[in-house]
Amino acid sequence: MPSISCIVARSYPGNVIGAENKLPWHLRTDLRKFRETTLDHVVIMGRRTFESIGRPLPGRTNIILSREPGNDGPDLYWVKDRENALFIADVMTIMRGKTHFFVIGGSAIYNTFDELINRVHLTEVYAQNLKGDAHFHKEFDLRKWKTISENPFPRSDIDDYPFMITILEKRNKTVRQFPPSYFLTGGGGQIANSIRERVVENAVILQPAIQLEFGMSHAD
Numbered sequence: 724m725p726s727i728s729c730i731v732a733r734s735y736p737g738n739v740i741g742a743e744n745k746l747p748w749h750l751r752t753d754l755r756k757f758r759e760t761t762l763d764h765v766v767i768m769g770r771r772t773f774e775s776i777g778r779p780l781p782g783r784t785n786i787i788l789s790r791e792p793g794n795d796g797p798d799l800y801w802v803k804d805r806e807n808a809l810f811i812a813d814v815m816t817i818m819r820g821k822t823h824f825f826v827i828g829g830s831a832i833y834n835t836f837d838e839l840i841n842r843v844h845l846t847e848v849y850a851q852n853l854k855g856d857a858h859f860h861k862e863f864d865l866r867k868w869k870t871i872s873e874n875p876f877p878r879s880d881i882d883d884y885p886f887m888i889t890i891l892e893k894r895n896k897t898v899r900q901f902p903p904s905y906f907l908t909g910g911g912g913q914i915a916n917s918i919r920e921r922v923v924e925n926a927v928i929l930q931p932a933i934q935l936e937f938g939m940s941h942a943d
């Protein structure tokens with residue numbers, strides 16, 4: 724199954740990621756890196772983060788978690804729980820030919836997926852005394868996580884603060900394994916029929932090869 728990554732920018736010190744449902748800084752370079760990293764992948768976010776962004780992220784499959792009903796759209800799936808989000812993310816990631824997908828926040832959603840995350844793209848923003856109401860407090864024990872890369876960026880005309888982008892990877896990865904029947908039965912019956920039908924339909928239209936995975940043909 725695809726591996727799960729998360730991407731997050733937090734203040735150092737303080738671990739602030741948001742204030743009044745907005746990012747508490749302007750870092751154009753970091754936003755560009757965010758786009759480059761997540762483009763063509765599946766992204767999962769919370770309803771508040773989706774409202775903060777204001778639209779589905781283009782060039783990505785957007786999955787929005789909310790306990791309230793919402794509207795699907797092109798490249799936009801509105802889901803009620805983690806299992807439905809994972810089902811769509813797995814299928815659409817395979818369909819896109821990718822090996823992983825991204826959890827992109829906010830605070831509640833990072834917590835929801837925490838133990839499943841194998842790779843973290845962590846931006847630490849060197850902003851003193853920054854106030855906020857959303858945080859990412861995860862700590863990285865280097866006996867369990869290894870640093871893959873570290874890239875510092877200075878403050879500049881387009882970036883309010885200096886920051887560092889670190890990529891961390893879990894040493895013992897969390898591996899999720901399902902038999903092919905997982906897809907055919909809609910995640911063992913946990914997945915809403917409407918979601919299963921739409922995901923399978925899109926998969927069959929866009930990627931005929933995946934029919935094999937689903938055991939379907941155009942005649943189905």
Ligand SMILES: NC(=O)c1ccc[n+]([C@@H]2O[C@H](COP(=O)([O-])OP(=O)(O)OC[C@H]3O[C@@H](n4cnc5c(N)ncnc54)[C@H](OP(=O)(O)O)[C@@H]3O)[C@@H](O)[C@H]2O)c1
Binds near residue numbers: 857
């Ligand atoms: N710096 C960064 O990297 C970064 C990244 C992303 C976001 N942010 C910031 O983070 C803040 C938003 O974070 P947040 O924690 O307040 O909100 P959030 O995680 O974006 O969204 C929370 C909402 O998601 C839904 N939800 C959460 N867990 C769920 C679950 N297990 N099942 C179903 N639905 C679930 C609920 O929606 P309903 O209320 O509709 O049921 C909940 O109110 C904003 O300030 C944003 O700018 C920062």
